[in-house]
Amino acid sequence: MSDFQIQTSTQEPPLDAALKVIYQWNYDPEVEELRNLYHKALEAQWIAEREIDWDRPIDMEKFATTPMGTALDIEKCSYWRSLPEETQWELKRRMASFRLSNFLHGEQGALMVAAQLVNAVPHTDAKFYAATQTMDEARHVEVFAKYINKLDEVRPIAPALKIILDSTLATDDWMKKLVGMQIVVEGLALYSFREMRNLTEEPLLKDLLTYVARDESRHHAYGVQYISRCVPCLNDAQRRELEDFALEAARTLIGSRTQQTFFSALLALWSEVGIDPAELLTSVQREREQLLREDIRPGGRLGPVQGFVIPTLRRCGLLSERVAAHFHSFLRENFTSRVVGEDVQEFLRLLPDIPEDTAAWVLGQLQ
Ligand SMILES: [Fe+2]
Numbered sequence: 001m002s003d004f005q006i007q008t009s010t011q012e013p014p015l016d017a018a019l020k021v022i023y024q025w026n027y028d029p030e031v032e033e034l035r036n037l038y039h040k041a042l043e044a045q046w047i048a049e050r051e052i053d054w055d056r057p058i059d060m061e062k063f064a065t066t067p068m069g070t071a072l073d074i075e076k077c078s079y080w081r082s083l084p085e086e087t088q089w090e091l092k093r094r095m096a097s098f099r100l101s102n103f104l105h106g107e108q109g110a111l112m113v114a115a116q117l118v119n120a121v122p123h124t125d126a127k128f129y130a131a132t133q134t135m136d137e138a139r140h141v142e143v144f145a146k147y148i149n150k151l152d153e154v155r156p157i158a159p160a161l162k163i164i165l166d167s168t169l170a171t172d173d174w175m176k177k178l179v180g181m182q183i184v185v186e187g188l189a190l191y192s193f194r195e196m197r198n199l200t201e202e203p204l205l206k207d208l209l210t211y212v213a214r215d216e217s218r219h220h221a222y223g224v225q226y227i228s229r230c231v232p233c234l235n236d237a238q239r240r241e242l243e244d245f246a247l248e249a250a251r252t253l254i255g256s257r258t259q260q261t262f263f264s265a266l267l268a269l270w271s272e273v274g275i276d277p278a279e280l281l282t283s284v285q286r287e288r289e290q291l292l293r294e295d296i297r298p299g300g301r302l303g304p305v306q307g308f309v310i311p312t313l314r315r316c317g318l319l320s321e322r323v324a325a326h327f328h329s330f331l332r333e334n335f336t337s338r339v340v341g342e343d344v345q346e347f348l349r350l351l352p353d354i355p356e357d358t359a360a361w362v363l364g365q366l367q
């Protein structure tokens, strides 16, 4: 008797998702840059089982260099440093697995959205490319799950990420799917993968992030190249709708409620290993200034939305002054310690350009 079942306890109830399927009878190359990207993706396919040496145990000592995605580098505070090594490891392993689990669940969302795009985008080149991305995302799910199982256990999805994935899967507008997934979610992911990949010295994690980040830089390029082609064809109302979809997605992903939920999840992890969250927090608060000064993480103080997602929207032609003003006031209210500029003009002036070669940027070859 096999124990195969159609319904398992790990399944979510089905989500009603919409898409309009489009046949395209022109099979000739039409959007040259997307055809090139598709060829690049074919050349860059890799096999996770074969190319990564999974027999290596996780190097606990080197794992300590893995960044946790917290606003302040809490491992530098005196209370953390006073903890026994074993407790530090237990904390680190749980916090990292919490963060990696959200990468993993995001990858599953990306897998399903990419598969939808194969059906929904109207150009053959864009369908071809989305097919390669679907394969890439399957591999990303595979490698993150494998690593997390070595490290700890898969932890549940963050509610804000689930909201974005649901709305990106559910919309019947393929351009919204592209903006929600390729620009907002993948933009944030690319930024975080880059940071983790360049700072961690744990060899297995660094290896898999190198492969994943290389693929992600192509996914981001797909969004940028395709959307930039489409935006000039839209009327004002359609462009506004797309801009608003991106704004809403970014707000949900980094808004104050999300940060609070993220924070409570961290506190729960600290309690799991017997740490009194209050003591750790007091120490972080007391040493706040110094921790900020010592922050050497790439991207500095701008953070992923201001440092990458919004610049990407600008490159795509989706950052009108109207939506920039919304972003500006949202960032001002939520990130008081960041440099967002006095007014929209200054905010726009402070925005960096997205790198010409994101693949090189993501692998740390560019600042
Ligand atoms: Fe991915």
Ligand SMILES: [Fe+2]
Residues within 6 Å of the ligand: 110, 137, 186, 215, 216, 219
């Ligand atoms: Fe991706």
